Amino acid sequence: MLSLPDTFPEFPAFPAGEVWLAGAGPGDPRLLTLLALHALSQAEVIVHDALVDKRVLGLASPRASMIPVGKRGGQPSPRQSDINTILIEQARLGHRVLRLKGGDPFVFGRGWDEAIALAEAGVYFRIIPGLTSGLTATALAGIPATTRDTNPAVVLAAGHRAEDGSSKADWEALGRLGQPILLYMPLLQLPDVMSALQRGGLAAETPAAFIQSASKPGARVVETTLARLVDDAALHGVTSPTIVVIGVIASLRNRLGGFLVDWQ
Ligand SMILES: C[S@@+](CC[C@H](N)C(=O)[O-])C[C@H]1O[C@@H](n2cnc3c(N)ncnc32)[C@H](O)[C@@H]1O
Structure with a gap:
């Protein structure tokens, strides 16, 4: 496992009822940010796109529930409004919710739509950039x-x-x-x-x-x-x-x- 020097800055706590909107990078888990890795280890619910690599999801806490919301097997993508609702409901249930997207959440990733929906619903969130x-x-x-x-x-x-x-x-x-x-x-x-x-x-x-x-x-x-x-x-x-x-x-x-x- 990764060992970080003692001088490394502390990772933020992941409060219950918060959503972290994170980028998972292009695939290889070694291209995750340390913050995204921290989020994976702390999250109780992970709402992820199809493009997020399985190796990245494999780094999640074994106790985390996975909610896939990506386009799969030729099926139409879930509507953005349905994804927003899932994020808001899961946060209101008091879960630590990680919304994981391929690449960076704000580059062709609808991350902004979700940030606005969370803000309008009064749900606190954090944005963790990813490698686009x-x-x-x-x-x-x-x-x-x-x-x-x-x-x-x-x-x-x-x-x-x-x-x-x-x-x-x-x-x-x-x-x-x-x-x-x-x-x-x-x-x-x-x-x-x-x-x-x-x-x-x-x-x-x-x-x-x-x-x-x-x-x-x-x-x-x-x-x-x-x-x-x-x-x-x-x-x-x-x-x-x-x-x-x-x-x-x-x-x-x-x-x-x-x-x-x-x-x-
Ligand atoms: C909906 S966009 C999401 C972009 C993502 N938010 C980002 O910052 O990379 C999906 C597109 O990203 C590109 N993409 C994502 N992962 C890729 C990869 N590993 N290799 C090449 N292109 C990739 C492809 O063009 C794909 O159609």
């Missing part, structure tokens, strides 16, 4: 999110449609911006998004990469170009969870010359 998959997947793949020479900005964007069916990002404008894009939930709308980015002005040969299952078993990186993204997704059988990187940063890993030691 876009920035972790790129780092593990040897792709820098920014470098001094290439890009002063990087865009985190969601490739799926918003719940009302409309796509919120202005892809042509993002294409004109010319800054690298880390695309979460990329697969459903990939053809539309790729066409719009090119209409916006991104060159067909812009480097791109899929990073699938970062930090999980079967993790892989597929390098491609903007024009070939859609065909290569099919050719290589790319599946969720995947981050798509679009921009000059996607090809920089080739300069590492094989010295980047494999994750695991």
